Amino acid sequence: MNILVLIKQVPDTEATIKPGAEQKSIAEAGVKFVINPYDEYALEEALRLKEAQGGGKIKVVTVGPERAKQALRSAAELGVDEVLLLKTDTASLDGLAIAQVLSESVAKESFDLILMGKEAIDDGNMQVGPMLAELLDIPCLNVITKLTLSGRQVTAEREGDSGVEVLETSLPAVVTCQKGLNEPRYPSIRGKMAAMKMVIAEQTVTVSGDRAVVTGLQVPSARSGGKIVGEGAAAVPELIKLLHDEAKVI
Amino acid sequence: MLGWTGRIVLVLAILIALGYFMHEVWLRVRIIRRGKHDVKRWDRPAERLGYMIGRVGAQICAIKDRPFTGVMHAFVFWGFIFFTVATLNHVGGAFKSGFSLFGKNTFNDLWFLGVDVVAALTLIAVIALAVRRYIFKPAGITQPQPISRSPHSAIVLALIFGLMLTYLLNQGAEMILKGASFAAYMPVSKATAGLVAGMAPATLHAWNLFFWWSHILMVLGFLMFIPGSKHLHLLSGPVNIFFRSREPIGTLQPIDFEKTEQFGVSTLPHYQWKNISDFFACIDCGRCQDVCPAYATGKPLSPKVVMMSQRKHALHEARALVSGGEPSESIMNTWLTPDEIWACTTCGACMEACPVMNEHIPTLIDLRRNKAMMESDFPQELNAAFRGLETNANPWNMGHDSRTAWTDGLNVPIMSQAGEVEYLWYVGCAGSFDDRAKAVSRAVAQILNQAGVSYAILGLEEKCCGDPARRAGNEYLFSMMAMENVQVLQQYKFRKILTTCPHGYHMIKNEYKQFGGQFEVVHHTELIAELIKSGKLKVNQNGLDAVTFHDSCYLGRYNEIYQAPRDILQQLSGRAPVEMGRHHNKSFCCGAGGGRMFMEESLGTRINHSRTEEAAATGAKMVGTACPFCLSMLDDGIKETGITEKLQVRDIAQLVVEHLQS
CATH class of the missing domain: 1.10.1060.10 (Alpha-helical ferredoxin)
Known part of the structure; x- marks a missing residue:
């Protein structure tokens, strides 16, 4: 089975994010970049499927700048078969543009299963998965917490507020992964050492970056502490006054 | 003296016993030789030999932790030493009547006075040890089952008892048969002679032969029994002490990743x-x-x-x-x-x-x-710690750029702007990210500033010392971190490194050597004790009520710093700290070492609760620590066991700040 895993390199969840040049992108100095955490579930699921089936191929592709090679290297440490950087310096917010670039690249090969995170934690668009499936004209199962393969038959679960949906389709398909699907592994040192020597393949691509643009970034203002107005019924008039005059919510 | 048949039987028995013994010992030596070569075991052979002789000869090894059984063991040990000559004489006697290795002189007489006395002491010791093992059944030697259920101890105790008894009876019988010329310096044998004194000479002679043969056959049986039992320790014990590690307890050795494909031990x-x-x-x-x-x-x-x-x-x-x-x-x-x-x-x-x-x-x-x-197979929680170390250079995976957030509002110089300083203060991850330990860092900064100490921290150039990675078996990650840290440290000019965490102390002082980093390191309790002593820091004496002190493993057992924190507590409370049941080198761990800080403790009861209860049992209202992990574990222990009214925990530096003279 041929599995394609799509990943994105994003700032570390713990990084302090500050607006950079012209307040339109983030300042990258001192920021650590990691594989998007939801994409790690996709990587882990691909590795588990390959192990369970005792064969197959895993290819990992990302769209991004030169630094995204580090994310591919981290993926390579886990023991995937092939990695590819679709290189662009355009930071596009446009999900469709990314999906188009990916679909052109992916269409050249045939994959049974395309796995990716449900969303990237930096822009949180949640668009690329379904759009890519649409462009490839294959089904898409979104936000999946359990995945079972039986031959070409796919059964997946999606957890909602009120219960679990069970979805079925057949391969090829796009599956976007949600926390809870699995617990991503830590690479073996042999894997790490092999990945250090790996040559990362790259192709330059053009991403149209003008259909949706960032006009400005702002840091949310620091939270001020809560205020205790008083106690019991006596405090109610003061509370209402403040909610009306100061917070302007009533 | 034996007849020819007796001599032939004896020689054959000796050859069989010795042959079997050598074969079994050599088998074990060959198994040991399958291990990898280790150059560190052969340095300073004379010093090693001296240490071995002293430790084994004085039986410090056995007596140190268990005085009573240790002294009993010493009797048996010295019995063994004295009996080497007695046994040679015993065998020699088969060929030449009255054979004596030392000849006939005062030294020989004194030696056999020794043999006589230790034979009696050994008999007493064997009985005492048997009573201990089979009546009192201490858990240390009888648990866990089934691995500690070995008949070996019973066999050995019986053999030693038999050896002593047959020797003394044989000597007693000889004394009567040959006249009591050596009775003066063999008081115990003289007493056993009394037991057999009434016998007819022929009967006595037969009994004597029986005692003689039973003694030597037991010696040979013992010889054959040794290699396959835990009693091999009478050979392997001293050898092991000779080849001991000369580094601080628990120091780990690096892996050369270029030269091997197998990291760690699988077979x-x-x-x-x-x-x-x-x-x-x-x-x-x-x-x-x-x-x-x-x-x-x-x-x-x-x-x-x-x-x-x-x-x-x-x-x-x-x-x-x-x-x-x-x-x-x-x-x-x-x-x-x-x-x-x-x-x-x-x-x-x-x-x-x-x-x-x-x-x-x-x-x-x-x-x-x-x-x-x-195998990438370890407790799940370590995954986050390893990733944290890789991405943010700390095992909590907190953002690296907040490493210096604890200094806000304090005047803490940064190394890259400070030029040359006396102390490069390596704050450590806990001191930078953990709220309780951050308070300790602030206390130390206040102390350093008040005493006018020349120091600076690395700021964002500081990364984890790598202790959690190394102790959790991720040597690869650790070695990368150690190499990088040594490089960063070497580019600055300073006299000593100050650490607030005993783990960082141990790593930088004892384990960074393996990566080319030779540094003089001091722990904050050592520096504070010195500042108080030299008068640079003035504290209110007697400002503190009764206090107890919890020794951190990496400060105490690993690096033998016991006195500095106690000296400070003495200054603050006007008296020595109340000691817990287990203290100094016998201190009981808080439960957080070895990477355990970052793993769940799901089996058994909690180690920190056990230690907290021990601290509370001293009656002191305050327990002092000198390690951020201990602080955290004890604080949790106090809260979880619901004794916040009875006991509080502080780092020594916090206690000092609370009692500073302004």
């Missing part, structure tokens, strides 16, 4: 030879088990089982090992379980207690290394 030949030698030196005495925090709190780890189980494994695989082949199975799962190797807090109490100076911690970490690096 026996992956060990260094000394690790395997340890397995054969173990006596099942359980001193290690008695002090192990994991064992004490119901976890499946016992340090002695780690040794004994692998000895069984080695013997099980003996055929393959001595013929140069590979063992048929790996050590883990059949012989040891993951829960055992991950339960270790690397506190070092086992190594401190071991009479033959076995090195349990490096062995356990070798097994962890294989698990962590070759």
Whole structure:
């Protein structure tokens, strides 16, 4: 089975994010970049499927700048078969543009299963998965917490507020992964050492970056502490006054 | 003197016994030789020999932790030494009547006075040891079952008892048969002579021959029994002490990643030879088990089982090992379980207690290394810690750029802008990210500023010292971090490194050497004690009520810093701290070492609760610590056991700040 895993390199969840040049992108100095955490579930699921089936191929592709090679290297440490950087310096917010670039690249090969995170934690668009499936004209199962393969038959679960949906389709398909699907592994040192020597393949691509643009970034203002107005019924008039005059919510 | 038939039987018996003994010992030597070469074991041979003779000769090894059984053991040991000559004379007597190795002189007489007395003392000791083992049944030597259920002890006690008894009866009979010329310096044999005095000469002669033969046959039987039993320690024990590690307890050795494909230990030949030698030196005495925090709190780890189980494994695989082949199975799962190797807090109490100076911690970490690096199989929680170390250079995975957030509002100089300083203060991850330890960092900064100490911190150039990675078996990650840290440290000018965390202290002082970093390191309690002594820091004396002190393993057992924190407490409270039941080198771990800080403690009871209760039992209202992990564990222990009214915990630096003279 041929599995394609799509990943994105994003700032570390713990990084302090500050607006950079012209307040339109983030300042990258001192920021650590990691594989998007939801994409790690996709990587882990691909590795588990390959192990369970005792064969197959895993290819990992990302769209991004030169630094995204580090994310591919981290993926390579886990023991995937092939990695590819679709290189662009355009930071596009446009999900469709990314999906188009990916679909052109992916269409050249045939994959049974395309796995990716449900969303990237930096822009949180949640668009690329379904759009890519649409462009490839294959089904898409979104936000999946359990995945079972039986031959070409796919059964997946999606957890909602009120219960679990069970979805079925057949391969090829796009599956976007949600926390809870699995617990991503830590690479073996042999894997790490092999990945250090790996040559990362790259192709330059053009991403149209003008259909949706960032006009400005702002840091949310620091939270001020809560205020205790008083106690019991006596405090109610003061509370209402403040909610009306100061917070302007009533 | 024996007749020709007797002599031939004797010589054959000796050849068989000696041959079997040598064969069995050589088998074990060949198994040990399957381990890897280790150059560190042969340096300073004269010093090693002297240390071995002193420690074994004075029986410090046995007496140190168990005075009563130790003294009993010393009787048996000295009995063994004195009897070497007696046994040679005994055998020589078969060929030449009245044979004496030393000849007839005062030295010989004195020696045999010694033999006579130790024979009696050994008899007493054997009875005492048997009573202890079979009536009082101390857990250390009788648990856990079934591995400690060995008939070996009964056989050995019976043999030694028989040896002494037949010797004394034989001597007594000889005394009567040959006239009592040597009675003066053999008081005990003289007494046994009284027992057989009434016999007819022919009967006495027959009995004498019987005592003579039973004695020598028991000697030879014992010889054949030794190699296959834990009593091999009378050879392997002293050898093991000779080849002891000369580094601080628990110090780990690096892996050369260029030269090997196997990281850590999966099968026996992956060990260094000394690790395997340890397995054969173990006596099942359980001193290690008695002090192990994991064992004490119901976890499946016992340090002695780690040794004994692998000895069984080695013997099980003996055929393959001595013929140069590979063992048929790996050590883990059949012989040891993951829960055992991950339960270790690397506190070092086992190594401190071991009479033959076995090195349990490096062995356990070798097994962890294989698990962590070759198999990526370790407690789930470590995944986050390893990733945190990789991405944010701290095991909590907090944003690296907030490493210096604790300095807000304080005047803390940064190394890159400070030029040359006296102390480069290595704050450590806990001191930078953990709220409780951040308060300690602020206290230390205040002390340094007030005393006018020249210092600076690395700021964002500081990264984790790597201790959690190394102790959790991720040597690869650790070695990258250590190399990088040594490089950063070497580019600055300073006299000493100051650490607020004993783990950083140990790593930088003792383990960074392996990566080319030679640094003089001081712990903050040492510096503070010195500042108070020299008058640079003035504290209110008697400002503090009764206080107890919890020794951190890495400060105490690992680096033998016991007095500095106590001196400070003495200054603050006007009296020495109230000691807990276990203190100094016998201190009981808080439960957070060995990477355990970052793992769940789901088996047995909690180590920190046990220690907290011990601190509360002193009656002191305050327990002082000098380690951020201990602080955290004890604070949690106090809250979780609901004794916040009774007991509080502070780092020594916080107590000092609370009692500073302004």
